[in-house]
Amino acid sequence: MLEAQLEPYTRLRENMSKRDRSLREKVVALEEAVSFVQDGMKVGIGGSTMSRTPMALIWELIRQRRKNLSCSRCIISTDGDLLFGSGASDHIITSWFAQGILWGLSKVMRHHVETQGKNYEEWSHMGVGMRFRAGSMGVPFLPMRAMLGSDVMKQRPEAKPVNCPFTGEKLLLVPALNPDVALIHVQRCDAYGNAQIDGLQFMDIDLALAANRVILTTERIVSNDQIRRAPDQTKIPFFCVDAVVEVPYGSAPHECFGLYEPMMKHMGSYVAQVNADPVDGMREYLERYFYEPKSWNEYLALIGMEELLEASQRGRSIYND
Amino acid sequence: MTDAQRYTATEILAILSSRQLRDGQVVFAGVGIPLLAATLAQRLRCPGLTILFEGGVVGAFVEPGKLPPSTNDQRCTKRANMVLGSADVLLLLQRGYVDIGFMGGAQIDQYGNLNSSFIGDPAAPKTRLPGTGGGNDISSLTNMIVAMKHEKRRFVENVDFITSPGFIRGGESRRESGLPMGGMFRVITELAVFGFDERTRRMKVLALNPGVTREEVQDNTGFKLDFEEDVALTEPPTNDELQTLRLLDPERLFTA
Numbered sequence: 001m002l003e004a005q006l007e008p009y010t011r012l013r014e015n016m017s018k019r020d021r022s023l024r025e026k027v028v029a030l031e032e033a034v035s036f037v038q039d040g041m042k043v044g045i046g047g048s049t050m051s052r053t054p055m056a057l058i059w060e061l062i063r064q065r066r067k068n069l070s071c072s073r074c075i076i077s078t079d080g081d082l083l084f085g086s087g088a089s090d091h092i093i094t095s096w097f098a099q100g101i102l103w104g105l106s107k108v109m110r111h112h113v114e115t116q117g118k119n120y121e122e123w124s125h126m127g128v129g130m131r132f133r134a135g136s137m138g139v140p141f142l143p144m145r146a147m148l149g150s151d152v153m154k155q156r157p158e159a160k161p162v163n164c165p166f167t168g169e170k171l172l173l174v175p176a177l178n179p180d181v182a183l184i185h186v187q188r189c190d191a192y193g194n195a196q197i198d199g200l201q202f203m204d205i206d207l208a209l210a211a212n213r214v215i216l217t218t219e220r221i222v223s224n225d226q227i228r229r230a231p232d233q234t235k236i237p238f239f240c241v242d243a244v245v246e247v248p249y250g251s252a253p254h255e256c257f258g259l260y261e262p263m264m265k266h267m268g269s270y271v272a273q274v275n276a277d278p279v280d281g282m283r284e285y286l287e288r289y290f291y292e293p294k295s296w297n298e299y300l301a302l303i304g305m306e307e308l309l310e311a312s313q314r315g316r317s318i319y320n321d
Numbered sequence: 322m323t324d325a326q327r328y329t330a331t332e333i334l335a336i337l338s339s340r341q342l343r344d345g346q347v348v349f350a351g352v353g354i355p356l357l358a359a360t361l362a363q364r365l366r367c368p369g370l371t372i373l374f375e376g377g378v379v380g381a382f383v384e385p386g387k388l389p390p391s392t393n394d395q396r397c398t399k400r401a402n403m404v405l406g407s408a409d410v411l412l413l414l415q416r417g418y419v420d421i422g423f424m425g426g427a428q429i430d431q432y433g434n435l436n437s438s439f440i441g442d443p444a445a446p447k448t449r450l451p452g453t454g455g456g457n458d459i460s461s462l463t464n465m466i467v468a469m470k471h472e473k474r475r476f477v478e479n480v481d482f483i484t485s486p487g488f489i490r491g492g493e494s495r496r497e498s499g500l501p502m503g504g505m506f507r508v509i510t511e512l513a514v515f516g517f518d519e520r521t522r523r524m525k526v527l528a529l530n531p532g533v534t535r536e537e538v539q540d541n542t543g544f545k546l547d548f549e550e551d552v553a554l555t556e557p558p559t560n561d562e563l564q565t566l567r568l569l570d571p572e573r574l575f576t577a
Binding site (some may be wrong): 114120147148151201 | 372404412450453482495499574
């Protein structure tokens, strides 16, 4: 079981050697980009909580009726609800799973875990981080000092408490996590996939390096010249990236640093609807916002001009003195 | 009587928590009351307080009226000194740069263990709670202050599930579990301020909040409490504290 989860190093390297890592343009449409994600795959999700969530990619995966995805994210918010509620995922690896602290417990998560047998696999926040980092380093595990002594550790036979060979101290070894595909949303990148992230980067760099494929959505595609004028801002190198999609407001209704804050009216009404009825409320929400719109822009129109503008005003104000 | 109406339970929670912090400390704060209390301390008494958030923020200086809805939102970065990756800011705890971890709690026990994962049997839970987030990391690696509501169902003899470790089963059990550093330092509620016995590691009352009796604290607690020999009486919130707090959270996002 555990062996099946950990990719042997030789297979990781074989997968890498087969990837086309040349400097080439990778811009595709949203529908095409998610073809890298097949049913049953391990999918790593960038951002954290309500920030830089790759919502447009999740939206498209759900529209294309993907199934049995094993998803991982450092902290998961309404995207976790939607992945469970749509049937796209039955297994979510994360450290915290609710819509947001303002709304208490997620009734959607509770329904699927308590009565539908779906798996919320809980690690500490650092535990998720060390798993992505080990994956990014090409080693099978990393040692850490948290989780020891807790029941979080006891629930995780995948993690191994050991005595340090140098000092004899107790340490916890956590296994590498190398997702089949990572979904990451950024503020800007070029057509090759050199990605610049403003503000909080969360675990996205480790996630991009660990994954066997990376799909980027970006608020805008800029020229390679523009990237080269500020290479210190580039956080993900092009050779990690397999597809680039330009999707303005690609995290809506969540936030994207410097551009828009969470769309709290939409979030509030979403939470009220799905927590009142995690089955029918979710089905109606998915129908209205995910399956019926013909395009991402149509979805944004449903969230509404006023809410997008208001979220943008708050988002940009981070740069005000 | 009239004094109790000057402030809400969450306001006194935030104010008493903020009083536990000292200028110059590095504090790792969770969202809600901890974020608010750390920011309050920074504005009132501790201008040199360095606040860290798990989203990757070092040296936060949150704006009044613009409290972030989580510790992973852009508002957390306003006027900060630095942003890091989330794993890297958590690793600062492991290296030992952090003086105090500061969190809320859903359920706590006599040894200061916190549960935010399961009510009932984890194999067939009555309620699946949101989980640890950075809580387990913070409480495993540094000295903790917990601010939480005081209810009998939240103060239980032994938690159903140890999400964030306190002193585990008391005595030396935390150290023996592989956690040689840190541990529960203070628990703050709307009724009292608690510490932990040096030897047994059980929770004990250090100070009573204004107008609160020993019986009231015991009656709202699901295990037998010890009391410090000279239980102190906490000074009520000052006008300055209340005014500054209300400026920080005018919409009562976290102090309703």
